[in-house]
Amino acid sequence: MDEQNTSAHGSDLSDVEKEAGSDYAHLTNTTIRSFGWQNVSVTVKDRQTKKPKLILSDATGIIQAGEMLALMGPSGSGKTTLLNVLAHREATSGAVVTKSLLVNGTKASRKDLRRISSYVEQEDALVGSLTVRETLYFAAQLSLPATISKSERLARINSLVAAFGLQGQSESLIGTPIRKGVSGGQKRRVSVASQLITSPKILFLDEPTSGLDSAASFEVINFLIVVASIHQPSTTTFELFDKLLLLSQGKVAYNGPVTGVRDYFAAIGQHMPLYMNPAEFIIQLVNTDFVQDQGKASQQLRQVHDAWSQSDAAADVVRQIETEISGTPTREADEAVSANPYLIPITLMHRSFIKSYRDVVAYGIRIAMYMGLAIMMGTVWLRLDTDQKNINAFTNAIFFGGAFMSFMAVAYIPAFLEDRQLFVKERMNGLYGPTAFMVANFLIGLPYLFIISFLFSIIAYWLGNFRPNAEGFWMWVMWLFLDLVAAESLVVLLSCLLPMFVVALAATAFANGLWMSVNGFMVQPGTLNVFWRYVFHYIDYQAYVFQGMMVNEFGKRTYTCGTDCHCMYPSALEPQCKVEGKAILQTYGFNTGSVDKYVGYMLLIILGYRLLGWLVMYLRKH
Template sequence: METTKPESQHGTLADVEALADAHLLNDTVQTLSFDSLTVTVPVKGSKEEKKILDNVSGIIRAGEMVALMGPSGSGKTTMLNLLAGRTHKIATSGKIFVNGGELSKTKFRKISSYVEQEDHLIGSLTARETLDFSARLALSNSITAAERKRRIDALLASFGLVGNQTTLVGTPIRRGLSGGQKRRLGVASSLITCPKILFLDEPTSGLDSAASYEVMSYLKNVCKSNKLIVICSIHQPSTSTFNLFDSLYLLSQGKMCYSGSLPETREYFASIGHEIPHFYNPAEYLLDIINVDFAQDKQAASEQLQVIQSKWNSSEKLSAIKDQIVEAQNGKTDVVLEAQGKTTQILIPVVLLHRSFVKSYRDVFAYGVRIAMYMGLAIMMGTVWLRLSTHQESIQPFINAIFFGSAFMSFMAVAYIPAFLEDRATFIKERNNGLYGPTSFIIANFFIGVPYLFLIAILFSVVSYWLSNFYPSGTAFLYWVMWLFLDLLAAESLVVFVSSLFPIFVVSLALTAFLNGLWMSVGGFLVSPRILNVFWKYWARYIDYQSYVFQGMMVNEFSRRNYECGEGCHCMYSTPLEDKCMIDGDGVLAVYGYKTGKNGEWAGILVAIIVGYRLLSWLVLKIKRT
């Protein structure tokens, strides 16, 4: 039974008019055509090449919603990415035309938008806030707040989200929008960038048939009303969803089996001996007859597929399409871009900072969990190393406490990985749609963390420093906070770098933990710098931010204090104060080879390491496109 939706749930005529009045979209793009598109990739282990897209041609007109279908490995995702200008480092040939002419990648990106298969929405924002931040990132700051609000209201109405505009998208611990509503919001946030061509990768993935129909019917409504070109790669839709499309492009093994009007599909396949049965899902039937991978008789299925592709290549329909492509080129018209431009690069980090701030106080996984973890660690440390005395027996516990406080605070920065990976996924989506680049992202990401990390350093120190009875002075306390703050900044910068390089949670976690283990090993506590193996000493230790923090905290404590010797004036460390039954703290530092008066130098090196990690993160994001 086909799924139907009441008309009242779609955007009303007034909503459509509001969308048009808001000038979100216009009809300056009449056609998107492509001729003889071919993509080849090298075959591993040989000098041969494989065609994953072979001589594909077609033409799509404004107001059409196109289904790009085919079995797994048919080339539909490659075709979608090629049309969207998202192919990198692969050999391609053929031409893509807009209104019969070729466009530069920069200009094409300004008139198109791409909706990923994954939503990549920030779960701690509401539906309205998601659209608002998308508008502020995409549109010029010359657009007034009232105009921006009008555009957002129009999209909320057109996609049936007015009643859910204050609902959170949803986080792992807070329920929010349904799957279908999230998908509609993802499409709406892409439309606010004023595209004329919209690409969607598996927009119904993970949705049931009712939700799939809901999403696609809303999209069809907006597509028709605003003369959009909408191209969707889709896998085996329900009959009701399939019938929403205007055109079908059917691929198998990189070759076209059919392209053209959806209503003419049944007639065409009947003419070549494959009549679609009545009361049968046409999408399912078409995929069955062109799918070789799961056929019981693969040879027969392969021969059948070759016949279907051969008949299409010699069909009158393909000849007509070729003629239409030539006709579009002969009647080439310019693509008119809106004069508003993009948001200035200076303003973008401010918008990103605002968005990150909203996320930071709503999403407990961003900093809330970490603050709780660090406070628990502070209480544990303060009560384990409780009120250490100034007797020589407390010297080693003081050293142990310094190592524990600095090293484990650094290690626990791995808790930031999930939050950063969510931010990174959002950045990749928005960067690919031309909103901003890695510079703005890295700047905003750094500055949003500074106040929270400083707060963590203060809270941790207030509890652990005084409970453990480190040197009781305001100056010494502030130096301790400074070292801890720089330690946290460096640790989070390491997380950002590793997670940018390997954006998979388990891999990032494992590598960050390994590096922290390495820094602990060569930092100066477990093995004295005086006897550390030269292989590790002359490279790892000099780039180990934990070693500078440990040195700074050691000097902060031991350069200020003297310690009482044991009974009979037996001193564990030989210092000039030995005849007074005391140990000069500088003698403890001498055992480790630490000198005083180098706080500025060590702090400068830590700042350089932090900047270095951030620059490496920027470089990785600059190079990596996914």
């Protein structure tokens, strides 16, 4: 790429970098001349034979500043695997990787690469309820040093919005399943722009075709080192790249200038038709999946691999890397400058707050569902009088309210999975870890869960004629609130363990069915099978909610024994033709003095779920 083009392409962002001051300059002051890799190999265990299987073999290459490299090959050729290795990410689950990554001829660690690079995923992990400008704003808040002023951040955001041709969509929502937002190509540009906030020197892109189709996008990313995996680009898109690394069955078939593709393959006897898309020709050449004569195709592919490994061009790539290594003294990497870690949870909470009131899926639909449940429950158990014939009805209502409020927390799964997907992307880019995410997720949900508990109780509690005083009402609200917090914490844990909607939904439903069965309502705790009692009952948060609500209703209330004065529950008030509520509690083995203990157990269970969720997120790297 000539000097004139490089200067023109980099002009938009260089002005912003100068305006950002010394702190911003410190972040981006490392001059990157080249990025290289030597003998990259990836081995996995074959699922059928259980023997080691080489899926990427001795890939070597180098790319200079200002160049764009296309990783191409048929499906299963190793493109994404190589891209992950180059970005210092996990290649694939259970893989054994050998590699040597070089920046300016010096070996680069994971920390070094994350400081100077960004990775754009194949799937656009964006918050659909944020606008384009807000998406870039939060990317800046999470990744730029806290010392950079607000005006400098806004200047960088405005520059990226303009450079990517998003001025007309800057205040548009990204888009949710319910609310239409920007187009797919515009989402791709937003994804790339959000990764350019820190002015990375190396940009890794997984299948970025829609983003690269935009001339405005290309104007920005052209001055970086760009490594992009791409499936089958058009001729125009293919010609945007400077270099091509072609893979097939994990081996290199070509690694050199895009302009030299036609001559190279002609030299090894594979002549390209004059007006054919070069990308289409080479993919067909190395793809053996749909060839009838597999033997002939495999032999031809071996010849292509051998021709490259023995070529002068392959030797030239090795010489370029050796020249970089010999010409660069080893040095310590500059200290990374990142966002203030103490402000990251606040930023995440701010982003989640915007999402929570805009995205009706997160809490809006849940509030509507709970209000519908409250109306149904209040009208079914409408104004029950305090006669002993209604004692079972009151008990059933207590179980139903607590159990189904808990069960309906499954509606939170889609919103959490969207948050988790964004967390995975931002964690892989080194922005923050699971602690900040879990703290922000927990705190932002508390006000909404309290609102749900309060609104539900206003309807269901008074329509059902539960203990009619302020103390009884607020104790009911407290138990429902703890119930919902525990239920949502369970959803978070299971969605972290099983991050697929249908699977997480099934697991959460099963868990709630288990808790309903052993919470003490179906079978009283004293007669519950010892296995279920000691293994599950005592860790069942629904059990403590049920006990607490039962004590709240029956601990300070009496019931009449009917016209014949035959009391179903013997108590000290039987001579007065009344049933003391505590007599009902005794049949379940519940003690009115255990409320504080029940609350303590609930808090421990909630904390346990959250800690386990944090542990799962900490141990899982993707």
